[in-house]
Amino acid sequence: MRHTNRASRWRSAAVLAAGLALVLSAAGCGSEPAAGGPHAVTFAGSPANTPVDALEPLAIAHGVYSRHGIDMNFTHVRSLSEAAAAVVGGSAQFGLLGTAAVAPLIQQGECFKFLTANQKIYYRLVARPGYPLPNAGAPYPASARDLKGAKIGVVGLGGIQEIVIKRMLAAAGLTPQDVTVVAVGGPATAVPAFQAGQVDMYMATPPAEQLLGSSGFEVVADFLADPALPSYGFVQTFTGASCDFVEENPQVVADFCAATAAAHQFIRDPANGPAVVAELASSGGTDQATAEQIWKQYGAVWTDGAITPEIWESQRLVLPPGVELPDMAEVVDPACQQTIKSGVSS
Structure with a gap:
């Protein structure tokens, strides 16, 4: 396959985390809540603003995270590799994880916990x-x-x-x-x-x-309509955190999982369609009619947030050569999955 420009080679998580630390720390890193207040955390997320790509800014704006005890600072990163590096380095407590970026790090000894599944391929x-x-x-x-x-x-x-x-x-x-x-x-x-x-x-x-x-x-x-295509229904990204953070901050993680599950409910609820369309028009720089067309075409891409065995096994599609898919039982957080299954209010 011929390329018109050279793809950047993988840089180690430690190097990337060091470079990101100044940016993300300036934006605000995680802290314990004060006197029953919300947990302040940083999320290393998608470079895009629209709800089709990232539901977190929409959910933050509508108070979904704060209602579940999370004061979330959403910080844009340039790639999934940078998001993984931010999580490993601690400059973000939670981040957008892709198996293609994270599985090689796991194979090298890093430890991550996958918390929720995001949107399906929509192009x-x-x-x-x-x-x-x-x-x-x-x-x-x-x-x-x-x-x-x-x-x-x-x-x-x-x-x-x-x-x-x-x-x-x-x-x-x-x-x-x-x-x-x-x-x-x-x-x-x-x-x-x-x-x-x-x-x-x-x-x-x-x-x-x-x-x-x-x-x-x-x-x-x-890729949304033809089941024969190789990536039909493929979930592109997940939310996640480092194993150390999950182990040391169980309540923060539990609240984040509940908040993210509620965010999925919010964006999937037809009653919230006008709010989503308004955000699409604003963040996407389009008029209302165009935003409505976008949401009509792409609104079904969001899952309920659960990471199912089928979703996990499909990740083999994107793994680099020589990289194994991590064992789902070892890397997917079971408590978070239970939170999603039990249902939460947005």
Whole structure:
């Protein structure tokens, strides 16, 4: 697979944590609650603001976390590797964890606890209008033959989108060398690149399709709708903490789990649709009508927060070569799962 820019190599968690410490500590690290007050914690989260990508800012704004005893400072990081480093280094008490970033660290001796599951994959692979798609309408994997020779835009190199492309190519009897993968960033930069013909296909994330308009693309693969696709239903990220923090702060972790479960309930409740749409319009820089379209298309991506055996086993999809999937019984916090199952009020 040819790249138009070189992916950064993995840096150790210790180095990343040291670099993040100044930023995150300035934002406010965790502390014990004062006289029955909420627990002040820092969460190393998604670079994106929209509820499709990160429900935490929405839940914070609506008091979901504070009602469950958590005063959460949401801090943006640039990658899942940085989030893992922040958790390991202690500059964030909780963070957004991805198995591709964390499993190698676990194999090296670090210890993490996965607490809740986040959203499912929500993008669609689209092609420019008029791009030849001789296998359009054919079932997967025959439809993936149309990828051959294409320049395909992804948010960033080396991530889940590129991994999925490799799986699609293999299923269609193609190789990574049959396509060129281009890092085009988020919709603000990706949409102009797509429209200018810098890429032939694009892993579209919201609000790209709304910006392009219904006549501005052709759907090649829908990862929300087609169970045959390799990442259908795949949960991209989890919330988590270090084993030391979980062991030393059981009440903080219990309150965080209850708050996060409530946040999932909040975003899944149709009654809260107007609040979610308003946040989408604000954080995504779109008008109300566009935000409503985005939520109608992507609102179902959020799980109830439980980490099921099926969700955990599917993580094998993204593991680097030579890295084993950690034993679910050892790394998924059972008390947090019980909290989710028992149900909490948002």
